[in-house]
Amino acid sequence: MGSSEMCRDLAGEVEKLLKTSNSYLRKKAALCAVHVIRKVPELMEMFLPATKNLLSEKNHGVLHTSVVLLTEMCERSPDMLAHFRKLVPQLVRILKNLIMSGYSPEHDVSGISDPFLQVRILRLLRILGKNDDDSSEAMNDILAQVATNTETSKNVGNAILYETVLTIMDIKSESGLRVLAINILGRFLLNNDKNIRYVALTSLLKTVQTDHNAVQRHRSTIVDCLKDLDVSIKRRAMELSFALVNGNNIRGMMKELLYFLDSCDPEFKADCASGVFLAAEKYAPSKRWHIDTIMRVLTTAGSYVRDDSVPNLIQLITNSVEMHAYTVQRLYKALLDDISQQPLVQVASWCIGEYGDLLVSGQCEEEEPIQVTEDEVLDVLEGLLVSNLSTPVTRGYSLTAIMKLSTRFSSVNRIKKVVSIYGSSIDVELQQRAVEYNALFKKYDHMRPALLERMPIMEKTASNGPTEIVQTNGIPSMTAYNKNGLKIDFTFERANPNPNIAVITIHATNSTEAEMTDFVFQAAVPKTFQLQLLSPSSNVVPALNQGTVTQVIRVLNPQKQQLRMRIKLTYTHKGSAVQDLAEVNNFPPQSWQ
Amino acid sequence: MKSSFSIICFCRFMLLFSRQGKLRLQKWYVPLSDKERKKISRDLVQTILARKPKMCSFLEWRDLKIVYKRYASLYFCCAVEDQDNELITLEIIHRYVELLDKYFGSVCELDIIFNFEKAYFILDEFLLGGEAQETSKKNVLKAIEQADLLQEEAEAPRSVLEEIGLT
Numbered sequence: 222m223g224s225s226e227m228c229r230d231l232a233g234e235v236e237k238l239l240k241t242s243n244s245y246l247r248k249k250a251a252l253c254a255v256h257v258i259r260k261v262p263e264l265m266e267m268f269l270p271a272t273k274n275l276l277s278e279k280n281h282g283v284l285h286t287s288v289v290l291l292t293e294m295c296e297r298s299p300d301m302l303a304h305f306r307k308l309v310p311q312l313v314r315i316l317k318n319l320i321m322s323g324y325s326p327e328h329d330v331s332g333i334s335d336p337f338l339q340v341r342i343l344r345l346l347r348i349l350g351k352n353d354d355d356s357s358e359a360m361n362d363i364l365a366q367v368a369t370n371t372e373t374s375k376n377v378g379n380a381i382l383y384e385t386v387l388t389i390m391d392i393k394s395e396s397g398l399r400v401l402a403i404n405i406l407g408r409f410l411l412n413n414d415k416n417i418r419y420v421a422l423t424s425l426l427k428t429v430q431t432d433h434n435a436v437q438r439h440r441s442t443i444v445d446c447l448k449d450l451d452v453s454i455k456r457r458a459m460e461l462s463f464a465l466v467n468g469n470n471i472r473g474m475m476k477e478l479l480y481f482l483d484s485c486d487p488e489f490k491a492d493c494a495s496g497v498f499l500a501a502e503k504y505a506p507s508k509r510w511h512i513d514t515i516m517r518v519l520t521t522a523g524s525y526v527r528d529d530s531v532p533n534l535i536q537l538i539t540n541s542v543e544m545h546a547y548t549v550q551r552l553y554k555a556l557l558d559d560i561s562q563q564p565l566v567q568v569a570s571w572c573i574g575e576y577g578d579l580l581v582s583g584q585c586e587e588e589e590p591i592q593v594t595e596d597e598v599l600d601v602l603e604g605l606l607v608s609n610l611s612t613p614v615t616r617g618y619s620l621t622a623i624m625k626l627s628t629r630f631s632s633v634n635r636i637k638k639v640v641s642i643y644g645s646s647i648d649v650e651l652q653q654r655a656v657e658y659n660a661l662f663k664k665y666d667h668m669r670p671a672l673l674e675r676m677p678i679m680e681k682t683a684s685n686g687p688t689e690i691v692q693t694n695g696i697p698s699m700t701a702y703n704k705n706g707l708k709i710d711f712t713f714e715r716a717n718p719n720p721n722i723a724v725i726t727i728h729a730t731n732s733t734e735a736e737m738t739d740f741v742f743q744a745a746v747p748k749t750f751q752l753q754l755l756s757p758s759s760n761v762v763p764a765l766n767q768g769t770v771t772q773v774i775r776v777l778n779p780q781k782q783q784l785r786m787r788i789k790l791t792y793t794h795k796g797s798a799v800q801d802l803a804e805v806n807n808f809p810p811q812s813w814q
Numbered sequence: 815m816k817s818s819f820s821i822i823c824f825c826r827f828m829l830l831f832s833r834q835g836k837l838r839l840q841k842w843y844v845p846l847s848d849k850e851r852k853k854i855s856r857d858l859v860q861t862i863l864a865r866k867p868k869m870c871s872f873l874e875w876r877d878l879k880i881v882y883k884r885y886a887s888l889y890f891c892c893a894v895e896d897q898d899n900e901l902i903t904l905e906i907i908h909r910y911v912e913l914l915d916k917y918f919g920s921v922c923e924l925d926i927i928f929n930f931e932k933a934y935f936i937l938d939e940f941l942l943g944g945e946a947q948e949t950s951k952k953n954v955l956k957a958i959e960q961a962d963l964l965q966e967e968a969e970a971p972r973s974v975l976e977e978i979g980l981t
Contacts, residue, residue, distance in 0.1 A: 245957070252942045259823070282948040289945050327950045330905065337909075337949045340902045380901035387899070419870045420900055451869045 228257040232264050239271035244280040251275070251286035255293045265294055265301065276311050281328055281335055284315070288341045295348050306349050309356045313363045316342050320367060331375045343367070343384040350392030357393040364389055368401055379409070379417050383424075390428055400435050403428065407439040415451050422446060422457035429464045440465050444474070447481045452488075459489060463496040471504040475514060483521050490525035494518050498530060508541045509587060512548050520555050523562025531567050536679050538572060547587040549576040554591070556601055561610045567618045570605060573598060574622025575676060578629040595630045599623065603639060616651055624658045628673045637662055696811040702788065702803050706733035707762070709742070709788075711805075713812045721779050723812050729770040731762040737792040737799075742772055745787045751777040762792070784813040823944030825906070826878065826893040827854075828937065830926065833887055835859050838926050839933055843944030862889060872900045885911050887923045910940055913954055935961060 235257060238250035258265045268290070275287035295302040319334045319342075328335035346364075350357040367385045372378040382405055389402040406428075409421035425443070429436045443465065446458035459481065466474045475497070482493045497518050505511035515534055519526065538548050552569035560566055573580065577598055583590035605611050605619040620643060627636045640662065643655035661669050702709040707729065714724045731737050740760050746752045757772040778784065786805040791798070823843050830839035837855055846854070861875060862882050873880050881903040882891040890907045894900070911921075913936050918925040926933050939957045940948060948954050 248947050249942060252945055252947055255823075255945065256943045281950055282953060285949050286945070286947055327952050330909075335949050336902065336905060337946050340899055344899075376901055377905050380899060380905055383901050384899050415869075416871050416901065416904070419872055453870055453873060 225260045228260045229264070232257050232261070232267060236267055236271055239268065239275075244278070244283050247278075248280070248282040248286040251283065251290045255286075255290050258290075258293055258297065262297055265298060268294070269301075269304075276308060276315065281338055285335075285338045285341060288312075288338070288345050292341070292345045292348060295345070302348065306353065306356050309346065309349055309359050312342050312346055312349075313360055316346075316363055316367070320370065330377045332372055333377050333381065336377045336381055339367075339381050340384045343381070343388050347388035347391050350388070352393065354393050360388075360392070361394065361398060364394070365398060365401065368398075368405060373408075376414065376416070379412070379414075383409075383420055386424060390424070390432075399432055403432055403435040403439070407442060410439060410442045410446065415449070415454060418446060418449070419451070419454050419457070422454060422461060426457055426461050426464070429461060433465075436461075437465055440470065440474075444477045447477065452486070455485065456489065459485075459493060459496070463500060466500045466504060468504045468506075471500065471506060472510075475500065479514070479517055479521075482518065487525065490522045491527055494522050494526045495530065498533070502537070508544050509547070512538070512541065512544050512551070516551050516555065519562065519565040519568065520559070523559075523565035526562075526564040528564070531564050534564075534568050535571050538568070539575075539676050540678050542678070544587070545572075545576045546579040546585040546590075549573060549580050550585045550588070550591060553580055553593065553598070553601070556605075560605060560608055563612055563615050566605060566611065566615050570602065570615070570618040570622040573602065574618075574625035577622075577626045581630070595626075595632050596635075599626070599630075599632065599635060599639075602626075606639075606643070613648055613650060616648065617654060620651060620654055620658075624654075624661075625673045627662075628670050697809050699807055699809060701727070701786075701805045701807075702790070704801065704803075705794075705799070707731055707737065707790065707792075709790075711808075713809070721777055721781070723776045723778060723784065725774040725776065725812075727770075727772050727774065729762050729772075730766050730768075731764055732766050733794070734764050735795045736764045737762040737794050740770060740792040741790070742770075743789040743791075744774060745789075746776060747782075747785055749778075749780050749782055750784070753777075778813050781813060783810075784808040824894060824898055824946075825903075825941060825944040826895075828893075828910075828941070829855060829858070829889075829891045830933075831855075831859050831889050831891070832923060833863070833884075833889070835863055838888065838923065839930060839937075841934070841937055841941075843941075858891065859889075862891060871904060881907065883907050888926070906941075906946060909951070910937060913940060913951060916951065916955055917958060932958075 231253075235250050235253045238246050239254060241247055241250070254268050254271075258268070272287070272291065272294070275291070276284070278284050278287065291305055291308070295305055316339060319339055322334055324332075325334050328338075330336050333339070346356075346360050350360055364385055367381065368389070371381050371385075373382065386402040386405050389398050394402075403425070406421045406425050409417045410425075412418060412421075422443070425436055425439070440462075443458055443461050446454055447462065449455055449458065459478075462474060462478060466478075478493065478497055478500075482490065482497065485493060497514065501511050501514045505514070515537070519534075538545070541548070549572045552565075552572050555565060556569045556573075577595075579585075580598060581593055581595055583592065585591075602619045602623050606616055606623075611619070620640070623636055623639055627633050630636070640655050640658045643651050644659050646652045646655060661672065696713040698710055698712040700708060701711045708731075710728045710730075712726045712728065714726070727742060729740065729742065738761050740757075740762050742754075742757065744752060744754065753775040755773040755775070757770055759770050762768070762770050776784065776786075785808070787802065788805055789800070789802050791800045793799070826842075826844045828839070828841045828843075829837065831837045837859070840851070840855060842851060858875060858880065861873070862880070865873070871881055871883055873882075877896075878893045879896055879898065879900065880891060880893055881900050882889055883904060884890075890911065892903055892907055894903050914921040914926070914933060917932070917936060918929070936954065936958055939954045939961075940946065948957075
């Protein structure tokens with residue numbers, strides 16, 4: 222293992238030895254050259270001449286190491302790769318001879334002639350055929366031949382088949398060959414040898430995106446691998462199963478995956494639960510099925526569910542309006558059984574707080590409605606507050622839920638009492654909430670119904686920015702200005718913490734054939750308003766509507782007056798400066814009410 | 815971990831260890847400090863010994879792919895590249911075992927313990943720089959034979975002197 226200095230000094234010697242007739246030395250020289258190139262890649266060029274006749278060797282040792290050397294050079298240099306593509310026919314011939322030749326005791330392994338060399342050649346072919354149609358075509362036949370004729374009873378044959386499959390999938394092979402490769406992997410899945418099943422699953426995982434349909438055919442075998450004893454096989458089978466779920470097979474697949482979730486090791490549960498939620502969200506055949514699936518995950522693997530699933534599930538439940546009564550009933554029943562699984566408890570608390578009125582009025586249509594009183598519900602929620610099993614976050618959820626019930630239940634006094642007790646809780650978070658809720662009962666009682674009313678349907682936000690902007694449905698956008706090819710549209714959002722702030726995004730487009738540069742947008746509002754202009758996305762509005770300049774305006778409107786705005790636009794167009802003033806009065810009522 | 819493996823070769827290291835976790839042979843094909851080697855050996859040996867017999871011969875460990883197989887009382891363990899063929903690695907390991915077997919005649923752990931230099935010689939004639947250099951069993955064994963002969967010739971003059979009586 223020489224250092225780079227050593228390599229530099231001795232490279233010349235190595236190069237000479239590459240050309241020697243002594244095969245013992247030659248093969249070692251080839252691997253030395255490999256090491257030199259690995260340590261000092263710039264020296265690669267000097268070995269190029271010596272590679273000319275390497276493949277015409279008869280000695281397998283030299284042949285093998287030569288292929289390693291060629292592989293190393295091709296992997297490191299696109300120029301070398303292009304240069305060595307011409308070797309493809311020769312490599313194909315050598316491979317063919319290995320397969321067709323009779324028994325050779327010196328190189329035989331279980332009836333296969335020099336599998337090590339075969340695998341190395343297949344690997345080099347893979348590198349040479351990648352992204353190259355001609356080379357790929359030249360090796361098509363031999364790959365098909367190896368794929369169909371290799372003996373599969375022993376590991377060695379399967380090793381060659383495996384390498385062949387990897388090569389077929391990586392080069393530009395025709396579809397028939399690709400299907401052949403995937404079928405080989407499918408057969409591997411049925412092999413008794415777990416190692417073979419392992420490599421099959423690994424390879425299928427890599428190809429499931431590109432050859433989805435072909436892999437789908439082996440779905441049932443893959444699902445069977447979920448029951449395998451080996452951890453790595455189970456994990457791959459699980460990942461592959463999720464990749465194969467679609468609208469057609471969702472019911473059957475989910476059954477298997479939920480069964481897997483029940484019985485798998487804890488290390489899988491979090492990933493499996495997340496996968497189930499994702500698949501259910503994408504392909505749920507009905508809302509009822511979706512809720513049932515969520516319930517199943519929460520009750521069987523509830524403590525392994527990821528923290529971020531809780532808000533997602535809450536949003537899902539909120540949006541399934543017709544299932545509210547059913548959902549809250551099922552969650553309530555689940556709580557009666559078990560309060561140890563925090564994500565379940567949190568989602569359940571939230572739902573009870575939100576839909577408790579549906580629960581006590583027995584409105585469930587999907588199943589037999591249960592009889593439960595307000596006091597029983599409050600018992601359960603208060604139980605969560607005092608239980609040792611509840612985390613602080615869970616306690617927060619249940620206190621808020623209790624509070625919300627004050628506008629849905631009639632037992633307001635009981636709720637008032639609970640809230641005032643927690644005003645002196647040691648838990649600071651809980652204390653703060655209780656104090657605020659207390660204030661709601663006392664000073665702000667008139668606001669309580671509005672604040673605690675039913676949540677509207679939520680749009681999923683793409684990411685959580687610094688201020689949480691919940692885009693409320695139904696505020697239409699408007700065109701504020703449209704003159705001389707410049708069009709400015711306004712879109713609206715409400716900033717969540719303060720409902721008095723309207724967040725307006727301007728979208729400026731330019732339909733003329735020349736771009737507008739030095740574009741500046743300014744706005745002024747009447748005295749009762751306050752305005753904040755954030756930085757624009759750019760100062761150039763591209764021509765022919767090829768792009769948009771956006772800018773965010775925040776308008777504070779504490780008196781809820783009708784929004785009016787005066788805008789000033791300046792820009793340079795076709796060499797001359799342009800300036801314009803305009804009044805914007807057509808704001809939709811929802812943007813300021 | 816990845817940064818310490820600046821050289822990429824097929825086999826990064828080969829370890830042989832007993833069921834009690836004693837390291838019988840270690841061959842490293844990548845530059846690593848002694849401390850790093852000790853740590854890797856120790857951790858990896860523990861991980862493999864903890865695996866149940868029904869499990870795969872392959873595992874992902876840190877950022878490496880490990881291929882191992884137990885022959886009698888010895889574990890043969892090889893670390894390969896991410897894109898390498900695990901099944902052929904099993905054949906590489908098997909070939910090495912066959913070479914040892916042919917040389918020692920029904921090899922057992924004791925042979926390796928008492929003749930570890932020979933075990934290394936055999937490995938060095940089979941793998942070089944982390945790659946297989948000779949795929950013919952016969953040729954590897956022939957090379958070892960020749961090396962043995964040279965060694966005997968080197969040792970021979972001494973015994974002749976002893977015979978004459980010049981100790």
